[in-house]
Each structure stands twice: as C-alpha cells, then as structure tokens.
Amino acid sequence: MWDPGKYLDFADLRGRPFFDLTARIGIQRPRRVVDLGCGPGNLTLxxxxxxxxxxxxxxxxxxxxxxxxxxxxIAAELIDVREWTPKVDTDVVISNAVLQWVPEHRQLLERWVRELPPGAWIAIQVPGNFDAPSHVLTRELAASAAWAERLREVGLREDDAVDSPKQYAERLASLGCMVDAWETSYVQRLSGDNAVLEWITGTALRPVKAALDAAGWQRFRAELAPMLDRAYPPRGDGTTWFEFRRIFVVARTPGGER
Structure with missing residues (x-):
C-alpha cells in the first residue's frame, strides 16, 4: 500500500525532477498526454x-x-504500468519515478517505442541512488540476524534496478529514437527529526512496512534511525543534507513531425 499523505510530505522536493524531465519534451500541441504512475495527481495537474x-x-x-x-x-485509472498499451493518438508518455519498481522495464520501453505513433515522446525519470547510504543501510539491517527471516522475501532493490543514462540512451537509440539522457544529483535540505528516515518511509521502505506488523515496523524504524543519522548527520540548525541522484531519459520515436 502507498500512503499519499506520507508521499506528499516532501511534495516540493519530489516534484523538482518531474519538472526538469518534462521541460525537455519539445511538443507544442500533443493530442494525448499519458501520465503512467500518476501518484496522488498533484504533478498530473x-x-x-x-x-x-x-x-x-x-x-x-x-x-x-x-x-x-x-x-x-484527475480522472485516474487503476492500471499496472506493465499492462498499459498506447492509444493511436498518444503523443506523450511520462513515467516519473515508477519504472525502478518494474524489473522488466527495459523491455517495456522497447515495446512502447514499437507501439507508439511516429514522433511520439517518451519521458522517464528513475532514482539512481540505490548504492547510497540510505539504501545500503536499509538492506544491511534487513539482512541482519534480527530481521533476515522476517524480511527474506521483501527483495529490496539493489543498484542494478535501473541502468545508467548511457545504457538507456543506447537501448533506445538502437530502435531509431532520438534520445536525450542525463543525470542530476539534488542536494536536498531536509528538516525535522529523522529526516532521511521520513523521506525513505514514503518510498524505499514501503515494502519493509508491508512485510511487518505494526510493532515490528516501529522496531525496524527505531533501529534504522540512528544508522541513518550517523550517515547523514543533522546540522546545527536541525536540517540534514540529503544527496539524491536521479536519472532522466527523453526519447522521440522514429519518424513523424508533431
């Protein structure tokens, strides 16, 4: 289960990559625009x-x-991104911070290129920080003797969950697409107690929460909090710097001018 309220706790910071991504989409008057993984709809607006x-x-x-x-x-529909197929007038497809959850997303991108009209735009953004302390420490704690049995099937994502910008560019260019791929590290200033823990609670820790009962979840958080505080020490004013790498790809399918 996703918690829209928790996800929106950092709405401004979570929204920055979306606007950086969509700014590179060059179409003026698309017929149909698709937001796959629209979340609570604040960015779809x-x-x-x-x-x-x-x-x-x-x-x-x-x-x-x-x-x-x-x-x-927003007239949102309940659809698994893997089951979505484009309508014939689809000119823009946006997937913001979704495909890292889909192991087969590389093949999904290839299918979209084949099924979309000529000259359609595909814009995706995924986190590229799976080797950051926030994720490494979570995996270490989950694999520890105290938690391994209960969290064995959770399958926390490793840094191979996504590709590099160059790998995405090569994959899509090989299908004839024009591609713009890049990465950005946002140095985010988080405020409040256990700021990094609260940030990842809305996303990366969601599978852990789903696997534990309420008491177990609170104990896992209590053990992870000081580990994260050591990796991301709070500043004197109570804020915490959190470096967050994001990967962006904007591609245009072969042929067509719109």
Whole structure:
C-alpha cells in the first residue's frame, strides 16, 4: 500500500525532477498526454495546465494513489504500468519515478517505442541512488540476524534496478529514437527529526512496512534511525543534507513531425 499523505510530505522536493524531465519534451500541441504512475495527481495537474487542449490519461497501480488523484480532480485509472498499451493518438508518455519498481522495464520501453505513433515522446525519470547510504543501510539491517527471516522475501532493490543514462540512451537509440539522457544529483535540505528516515518511509521502505506488523515496523524504524543519522548527520540548525541522484531519459520515436 502507498500512503499519499506520507508521499506528499516532501511534495516540493519530489516534484523538482518531474519538472526538469518534462521541460525537455519539445511538443507544442500533443493530442494525448499519458501520465503512467500518476501518484496522488498533484504533478498530473501541471500537465493539464501545460497542454490544456490535449486528452489527459492518468493511471497508477495503487488504489490509494488513484483515489487521491481523483480527489485532486484527475480522472485516474487503476492500471499496472506493465499492462498499459498506447492509444493511436498518444503523443506523450511520462513515467516519473515508477519504472525502478518494474524489473522488466527495459523491455517495456522497447515495446512502447514499437507501439507508439511516429514522433511520439517518451519521458522517464528513475532514482539512481540505490548504492547510497540510505539504501545500503536499509538492506544491511534487513539482512541482519534480527530481521533476515522476517524480511527474506521483501527483495529490496539493489543498484542494478535501473541502468545508467548511457545504457538507456543506447537501448533506445538502437530502435531509431532520438534520445536525450542525463543525470542530476539534488542536494536536498531536509528538516525535522529523522529526516532521511521520513523521506525513505514514503518510498524505499514501503515494502519493509508491508512485510511487518505494526510493532515490528516501529522496531525496524527505531533501529534504522540512528544508522541513518550517523550517515547523514543533522546540522546545527536541525536540517540534514540529503544527496539524491536521479536519472532522466527523453526519447522521440522514429519518424513523424508533431
């Protein structure tokens, strides 16, 4: 289960990569714009404002997120991204911080290129920080003697969950796409107690929470908190620097001018 409220705790910071990604989409008047993994819909609203004449299609595989998006005024559908297929007028497909959860997403991208109309735009953004202390320490604690048995099947993601920008560029260029791929490390200033723990609670720790009962979840958090504080020491003013690497790819399918 996703918690839209927890996810929106850092809405401004979580939104920055989305706007950096979509700024590179060069189409002026798309017919249909698709947001795959729309979450609570707060960023999907920006797509409607940018392209008011386009048909807007939004979906997520979380009932909680779909409900939140609908409350925000987005006609979101409950769909697994792996089952989505483009309609014939789809000119823009955006997947923001979703495909890292899909092991077969590389093949998914190739299928989208084949199925989308000529000249369509694909824009994806995924986190590239699986080797950062926040994730490494989580995996270490989950694999420790106290937790290994209970969390054996959780399958926390390693740094091979996503590719490098060059790898994505090569994959899509080999299919005839024009590709713009890059990475950015955001040095984010988080505030509050256990700031990094609260940040990853809304995303990376979600599978751990789902695998534990309430008492176990609170104990796991209590053990992880000081580990993260040592890796990300709070500053004198109570804030914490959190470096967050993101990977971006914007590709245009072969042929067509729109």
């Amino acid at each position: 920006a797509l409607a404002q940018r392209w008011p004449e386009a048909r807007l299609e939004a979906s997520d595989n979380s009932p909680e997120m779909v409900e939140a998006a609908r409350k925000a005024g």
